[in-house]
Amino acid sequence: MAAFLLLIFSIGALFFASNAQDKYNELPVDVRKGVDLALERLNSHSGIQHHFLFLRSLYKSDIQPGFDVKYIYHHFYLKATKCPKGTLDSATCEFRNDRPLIDCATCYKTFREDIEQEPTPYVHCIHKTTLTKEMKEARVERCNSMAYSSGAPTLLASIGTD
Template sequence: MAAGLLLLVCAGAVLYSAKAQDLYNELPDSYKKGVDLSLEQLSSHAGVHHHFRFLRSLEKSDIQSGFGVKYLYHHFYLKPTRCAKGTADSNPQRCPFRNNRALMDCAVCYKTVNDQMEMDPEPYVHCIQKPRLTEEMRTARTEHCKIMSYNSGAPALFALSDEY
């Protein structure tokens, strides 16, 4: 009976990991670029020891500025896996999530032209372990992204929301 229960739990964990990977695959390419940028920055940070994968989006917004220009904001979670940092494989079966480490709370905002990320203005990436995220950090994220879109003459990225 215990073996059957263990098998059921393991199967559930694999399905949960696979679902998270499906959520990444379902993201529009323009949002994947921001997730990929945050993963790249995390893996280059000396203090990060684990490989991370996309878990889920908390919020997405984009402002169409005309002529193929968009300003995107994406707030999402990354979750550490059992694989070592630098692992290229994001297969849920080979790199399952760890449940004994904090989620990484990330916010990115950036400009795209014809769905290609622009480096001017420089994309903004802020990731921190979820328990360490403060209200001041949330406010700073929001303000930075507002300034990015205002400086470029775009409408406010958060103009339609009072959730910030």
């Protein structure tokens, strides 16, 4: 009986972890690249010891001025798993419930679904429990200013006087 319960629990854990991957895979390609960028930056910190997975999106928006260019803003959660940092196959990684969520906001410019290096992509990830209202406002302000830094949307909308 105990073996049966263990089998049922293991299948449920696999389903929950694969469900997280399904949510990630449902994201558009250019949005997924922003999540990957956030995970890359998070994993570059020496204090991070666990593998993280995308949990869910809170807000997504994009501005499409044309010519295959998009400015993307994505607010989402990452969650720690029981797998160690650097795990390549996360299909068997179970979520940890003893760690706070990582609240991330990214904004960046894409050209043909690839992240452009100018303007510099913005990634801000912090434990959800330490995120303040001021930080949220600073994120939005920073991303709003980035969307128009190239001048493209205003340049295309201007009408000459001659």
